[in-house]
Amino acid sequence: MMQDSDEKAEQTVKGTQTLMRALDIMDEVIDGPIRAADLARKLGMSKTTAHRLVQALKSRNYLTVTRDGFALGPKLLQLGVLATEQIDYVRVARPFMELLSERTGFCVFVGKREGDFSRHLDRVTGTQRLRVATAPGDRRPIAETGLGKALLLDEAEATWAQLYAQAHGGKATARQVDAFVTEMQGHKARGEVLHDSDLGDGVRSIATPIRDAKGQIAIAISIASAAHYLTDDLRPSLAEQVMRSAELISAAVGYSGPR
Known part of the structure; x- marks a missing residue:
């Protein structure tokens, strides 16, 4: 036996x-x-x-x-x-979002691209008294939000220009379009987006893309708050935390870095 x-x-x-x-x-x-x-x-x-x-x-x-x-x-x-088809990005991202919110105190969002728009998929509310009003399900022109810009980092400059002009109802001047393209070049070089809302609500966000197993941008993650909380002196350390969270989520959905 x-x-x-x-x-x-x-x-x-x-x-x-x-x-x-x-x-x-x-x-x-x-x-x-x-x-x-x-x-x-x-x-x-x-x-x-x-x-x-x-x-x-x-x-x-x-x-x-x-x-x-x-x-x-x-x-x-x-x-x-x-x-790839069966990945529930929100479910995978949620624990990392909660940890990022706990460490920073800010609202944390994830969103995806829907054509020429960005859709906020999930939110973890921060600990600050002033909270960002954006809610899961909200959809905005993709060139108008920090999440949206992060979702566009792999696109060509001509696409950036087109989507910016479209987000402004075709009324953007050539100088404004050029300034946006230059801004996006900076975001792409850093791998993260610092965004100040154009809506007059004083909201500032830091966003970065999350990549799938093919290395393509699948969703994006951001932290957001009133600009007087998310200050320039805090930005480097906060951007590092957002990018680290994005790296961990990307790894969890199969991304192993450039090949």
Whole structure:
């Protein structure tokens, strides 16, 4: 009886090791096609073991063969698409939003792009007496909000100009459009947006994008408050905290940095 238990335990260990080796192989293939011999060398396994594992993964469509070696197969690509579609960004972001609000005292928002508009998806109310009136579900022209600008950081300058003019009813002057484009260039260089509301409500925000597994901007996160609370001297440390929160959320939804 004891011998049977020992044999089962040994089989479990071997099975786990085989699984981990297969996962190591897929981690290597993420960066591009690679030959079995190179996999064996990089992962410290025999060529026979590497060949056996890649053939098993290929038989289940997790890998495919190209002229440059083994690459991601259709099964993995299918799973990747399904995983992306099923991500609940608000649910993933919520704990990080709460922590950011607790540390800063400010309202924290996340929002997404809807065509030429930004939609606020969720809010964590800060501890300050003066609170930002924006609520989940509110939709604004995308070039008009800090969240919206963060969602646009990957767009071309011509798109920035077009969306700014559109947000102002086509009445923006060429000088105003140029100033907005210059402003967006600065935001993009820093990776974060410092936004002062144009609505006369005295609200200031700091926003930064959150990226998905493909490196594309999925949503954005921001802190917001009255300008006399979110002051210039506090901005660097606050921007760092917002960007760190965005990095953690991005990692939680599969982003691993530029490839």
